[in-house]
Amino acid sequence: MAHLPAEVYLTSTFMHSGNVSPSTPKLQLQLSIPIPSRDPSYYYSDGNTVLLVENTLFKVHRSALTKEKSTFDSMFSLDSDLRSSSSTSSNSSVTVGPEGESDDNPIRLQGDTADEIRSLLWALYALPHELEAALTTKAISLRLFNLARITHKYEFRATEGWALDKLKTIYMRPMHSHIDEVEGPSLVQLTELASLCEQRDLLEAATIRWKRLIASGKDVALAIGMAERLSLRPLLGLAYQSMLLQGREVWDADILLTRTQRIRLLSGHYALGRLNERLPNEPPQLQHNPRCTGGAQVRCNQAWAGLWRSTMDMGKQVLPLQYADVVGKLMLAESILKALVEREIPTQGLLDGMPWCKDNALAATAGKVKEIQESLADYFTDVV
Template sequence: MMASTSTLPEPAAEEVSPQRHPQYYISDGNTVLRVENTIFKVHRSMLVKDKSAFDAMFSLESFTHDTTQSDNSVVPQEGDSDENPIVLLDKADEFSALMWSLYSLPAEIAVSMGMQANDTQLIHLARIAHKYQFRSTEAWALAALTTFHSNSTGTPNVQNLIEITELAALCEYKALIGAVVIKWKRLLAEGRAVASAIDVAERLNLRQLLGHAYYSMMLKGREVWDSDPQLQRHQRIRLLSGHYNLLKICEELPDFPPRLNHDSTCIRKGRCRSAFAALWKTILTTKDGNAGIAGQVTRIQSVDLVKKVMLAESIVKALAEGSIPAIDLSEHGEIHVKCMPNVVQATQDKVKEVHENLVHWFSDVV
């Protein structure tokens, strides 16, 4: 008979002793805090700056704790020693960034306002400053991040961009939201990180990004939608809906020119409007996916509304500037010469309208 065997429990992993922070364990500090496995010793006066949440926390602590026992000996208080620290449920990197902002010299802070800034450190700082209500520190960090990301031209790291976008939404900082949306749109223009952009835009309700993200994925085609593991069922339904809606709009587009506001000197507005409508239709009439006039030919997908209206804008501007030959529209009328700037403005307004309304054409119902 075989002897029975039993599986012995694995020994528990040995707990690593907390380590003092190499910079922010300050010898004459009077408050000890443990964050993850790092011990900080700092000055309480620094933590209560800016009327932060620490101010309220320490005030409540002094009100509710009696520091002496019946024999007149002092009761140990949290934060008095390494053995009895105040424990914060934060990340050590984030708390270290907060200490950096409180203890750094002006010259060190100034570096963070330029292109040599450490954006990861600023992200940590803004997030923890928001949590503990260091209002001026939060505003400064968000402004520094906005400056950095508004001026940087390099290809952004997608995970880093996700973190910044989440931070901007958390803090409701519109300037930073605008800067990161521009970076997302650069990625989308390159066909990169499209599913990630859809996920971020939906989670954070960034409508100015959501429409562009869905539009970029739609142009990739259904084979890509069906094979992308990041996309969920409701997102594929939205893509189908958007494809249907935009195909219908593109088919009708040549027959619906933008509204034209005539110049005050235009006395034949009807003929001027008819000529503009004919020009618009001529530009947008497609055959086998090709669109364009006067040598301005490009291959455009049948559902690519954005490219169609941008083509119209570029041709109208070229006509207004005289850089391409004029189009004979005499059988329809004539665009008044002083109405041409208004024609350009009308097409530009149409491009803007299309960009702003992309999200509306992607709904959950086909």
């Protein structure tokens, strides 16, 4: 087939039926039919397999696509069986070329992007030194992202593992200062990839970045939608709480929030407010020191209940926080308790009744903070 321009236009002219004068405007219908174009890098003249992705033709070597076991093995095996079956049949009066052997009848890959296929072919065709050189370019994180997605879909397990390892190397470095955010995948894309490929380390690296954004009040609604979609419960709770603390006017005006999510915010405000009221009278369970037994343990429990209430009250005086900011209040209480235990502030006799269990009280408080943080999402339900 001759190489045609990227797009041709067919124009048909229709006249209105009935009595019309020569001056009646013509009704013109213009149809735009895109013609696939050949990829400038991966259309090899000696290739034997033509792929169509989006509106781009790739002509490559079948041996390159099958040198690593993948879904293409099954695809080509099925194609070979169909060819054998077709060659033994003489009933068809129309001769159709085998799929993938010409631009007219390419193998159509649905749901992929041309950039993803380019990344796959780059990995399959590049020499080792070319791969290493590419790892130093600004846009490498996006190429690796595309490569990881496409190799996961078509089960190129070894290449997928290589791409994910390189991505982890990039994103798990402190602060990721060398990453060009414009050239690389978005944080949503990176998180979705880590979840899709079940890459815990990469997902944790993405989560740390989300937490920084949420703490600064940025992209909170985006984080809520993404965390709900991927069932990232701890991150979802933090995002909901951050949006809640910004106030009703802010989240009522945010176009990314759905009606259901706004209902969950109202529900969370009520539930966390109730929890805030209960907390001073519900000290965390204290694990006693082995030396704390019998009557000493009874006195220790009483002292711990008083210390817990006092610590929560001190927090209100030191830094008044919003009614529903339970996590903030618990973290402040933890800081005050630590200062008391380490004698950085006067104890006023609050620790006298628990001489052996002060450090255990700190551990119990830290455990309570973690418990509430991890269960925050449970307070944001569909019922107000």
